Amino acid sequence: MGEFDYIIVGGGSAGCVLANRLSADPKTRVLLLEAGGRDDYIWIRVPVGYLYCIGNPRTDWCMSTEAEQGLSGRSLKYPRGRVLGGSSSINGMIYMRGQAADYDGWRQSGNAGWGWDDVLPYFKRAEDHYEGPGEFHGGGGEIRVEKQRLRWEILESFRDACEQQGIPHSRDFNTGDNEGAGFFQVTQRSGWRWSASDAFLKPVRSRANLKVETGALVDRVIIEQGRAVGVAYTLGGEKREARTGGEVILAAGAIGSPAILERSGIGDAARLADLGIAPAADSPEVGANLQDHLQLRCAWRVSGVATLNARAANIFGKALIGMEYALRRTGPMAMAPSQLGVFTRSNPRYTTANLEYHVQPLSLAAFGGALDPFPAFTASVCNLRPESRGTSRITSADAAIAPSIRPNYLSAAEDRRVAADAIRITRAIVAQPALARYHPEEVRPGIAFQTEEELQNAAGEIGTTIFHPVGTAAMGTVVDQELRVIGVRGLRVIDASVMPAITSGNTNAPTMMIAEKGAEMVLKARRHSAPSF
Template identity: 60%
Template sequence: MQDLGTWDYVIVGAGSAGCVLANRLSEDPDVNVLLLEAGKNDNYIWVHIPVGYLYCMGNPRTDWGFHTAKDPGLNGRSLMYPRGKVIGGCSSINGMIYMRGQAQDYDQWRQFGLSGWGWDDVLPYFRKSEDHYALNDDLHGQGGAVRVEEQRLSWDVLDAFRDACAEVGIPKISDFNKGDNFGASYFQVTQKSGIRWSVAKGFLKPAMSRPNLRVITQAHASRLVVEDGKVAGLELTVKGTPAMVSTNGEVILSAGAVGSPQLLELSGFGNPQVLQDAGVETAHALPAIGENLQDHLQLRTIYKIKDAVTLNQMANSWFGKAKIGLEYMLKQTGPMSMAPSQLGVFAKTDPSFETANVEYHVQPLSLDKFGDPLHDFPAVTASVCNLRPASRGHIHITSPDRDDQPEIQPNYLSTEIDRQVAADSIKLTRKIMAAPSLAKHAPEEYLPGARFETDEDLAKAAGDIGTTIFHPVGTCRMGADSASVVDERLRVRGIDGLRVIDASVMPRITSGNTNAPTIMIAEKGADMIREDRRAGH
């Protein structure tokens, strides 16, 4: 067995959290840091071209290739569940949308007893990591490692959709990241001059010249090693060869909402019954591991339109494809530079909600499902997701073999309130599409279809058209209560030398896209680790 030595910090996963941690922890020259990534390097062209997410998700070169269990809420369907398996993790294959969520999200975390996690506490960390293209003020920062820019294209039909939103009471705004994102605007993205800007580029690569940081790719963790109540190291393989690494400090799991609970359970941490059923001996009972899975379910409503240019027409001809490719090659603009969604809308399906409870991702294109060709008619897709789902799922191993995929059961639409919000979301979309600014395009509902009218029918239709928007969180819940997986300093309860720092620690999902909050969690977590080390904890 290959011995990789002893390190102060061993980080499992070089994704949106792991790359941040590797950079911040290695800033201290008196500690050594090992970063392990199961995937390969990010020297793959489609990682860097924004539209390349189409060729990264579902591709074993860059994606773990997970699938959910058949979900009753989706009328028995199973979904692709992409997770980045590459340096940069999901930030190398995601939709590049920079979204913090709402101030209320973090203030609620604080109300759960998590001191230090309110909006005023976390805002400095968002600013610290940000390199905003225009603003440097109380809310935005410049000079950080996360480049945030405007998108480099426009669509008349999306402008019309935004106008229609204003006509139904959803105002035009310029910035989704002030703490209250109610309104309609174009998403700002983690790009630099039309090229994806991942955490690998922003955080990891500038730090790799430091002598106290080592990065190993194709390093797949198998099991945590525990000695006398403390994590002493990790068993893994490197390019298929068995290896062992030791720590005299901490192991930090940053493998994400799927990978972190999976590794904990493979190591015997978790619900004893779940572990027994999977053939794993219990080393440390912590029943909450793998529970509390939350995700944003997007309902992909599609409308045929007239008298408008959409990507459907442009990409369905060789001339159009050539024009798109040439524009990107010459200027890094146009459809190849675009994030999967361009226009965003945060709205309320019912006026009783204090803040926006749904988010739209509006696209000048349509297709039956991810990976399928674009339709041969002009159309727009108005995907809408419930920002604060009440449904809770789980992720659990089913065998002691780390190469067997865990069971991922989101339990979408399993509560009455989620089904009601789903029905109301489709009705709100119809209201927007019927507004005067879109009349010139004569929108015709293609999905789910005008025949669905009652709340019951609309909720069932939501199960047919709903799909993940790739925001799984919560499976290693942070909490002040003894039943939580990690405490407010992200330490795994009952075991020394082990933390989880990634999206899995969110007690409740944020009201928006989850990459920026994950980076923030890692920034704050790195400070906590350094503080605890200085204090001798």
């Protein structure tokens, strides 16, 4: 195809949206480069298949954090999608926009055009909501959003216990105020996962002006005279270059995009020089401002109620689960990792919900491990707006070497206070009458943890990532409000890394919204730069 109008690096949630929108004009030549492979693995499509995709090098970068002081020196697995569809092909499928106040905060911090009223039309434009179009939802878009296809008595009882605790029922978390308890809506279609690749890329793969390369590991952006003119990448062991007369767009995610920027000489100039990388733009905030949601997996043993621990405890139970999915596309195999959501405040001084629960009819010691050999449920709770900030930065100019990821969980005193309060609130919910008939017994962290210091220590022992890294190429420091990299022409970052502050909920839907809005910005710039005759 020769020189391209746009080169998109990363075929994940943002990249698939960008490829769709930017290639809509048949005169526009678009190249999409994805380091992973095709998304034809059966466990990508089956919702419960995230268990076989996370930690699998076929679909996951299989990264890890450095040892975290706030987590008792533990290093955490840090899943990132390495396949078409990116993390939307391996994630929990929860469709969650966050709160209106999140985006109004972006706007108030100097990012004009990113308030709630500004971004809501982009959420709606791409959405195909099961209830159809309305004030807050879209119909006929690419992203299919449905109710979950399952029922668990223990989850309904937990929701009732929340109401007894003063947390109201919520039937829709995506109206700008997500406070309440209810069931998550998911990116599924008729019991199958509906990834960004399913939604945006597959329907347009046949476009003659769109070229998709998988297995393409991007080394760096080629910068000449202060302008991005292409990318250097490796495909099948062969070094290649692709050139553009338009723009290079990084959509490799909150870990991948800052790494490519740094290898291109955009970052802390002195540190990059120590790695043998010639500086192109001194931008010390590249790779900084890393934010993530740390979840505390609190678990209770119960009796007299069905849980997945018991249903999947033997071959017969597993066979029934398999048959239910095969015949009806319902049941545990259609489950998102978390089914019931709860949003509440850890302290009345917060004006909006700052805690999110992911409640599950199961328990296990660690993600991906074996289920506990007794009936139980888990109420994972995370601080939605952590003050702790971390970094993701390269340690080598070699693209094959993973960056050093340091989230710095619980490094802020307020985060430790919120964590202790979150455990107390969880215990208060479980103590309500709606759950009493199941005789809940606390398994994790355990009733031995009672004082403020003990609860903060417990949070460090049981805390783990919920896979929401953002902010490492933030608007206002690394990119401007049009998502253009400051200091380099013809280069943008359009993915979760541009969030100046993390959203109050799961981050996949906001990432696709950013790509939707970003694509419009790119096309608008092209129209304004086109000569008129």
